[in-house]
Amino acid sequence: MHDFHLANQILKTVLEYAKKNGFRNVSRVRIELGSIIEHDEEISSENLIYNFKLLAEKTIAKDAKLEINKIRGDSWKLLDIEGN
Secondary structure, eight states, X not given: OHHHHHHXXXXXXXXHHHHHTTOSOEEEEEXXXXXXXXXXXXXXXXXXXXXXXXXXXXXXXXXXXXXXXXXXXXXXXXXXXXXX
């Protein structure tokens, strides 16, 4: 469930950025992801990607590819959003 919460947070950030910049669709999202532990489990890249796709289904980010660069630390950071 924690993967779902973070995926939702990322999607909201992406959609806000897209709206502010006049995007009609989002094709790629790149983030950095550290070792985020919630409820004694580390958020996995695979689950995060799955939940992002699930949440994005009916949005302008429905075809976006979420790329994750693993980093040290315990946070995440949006690196880049592509679209038009």
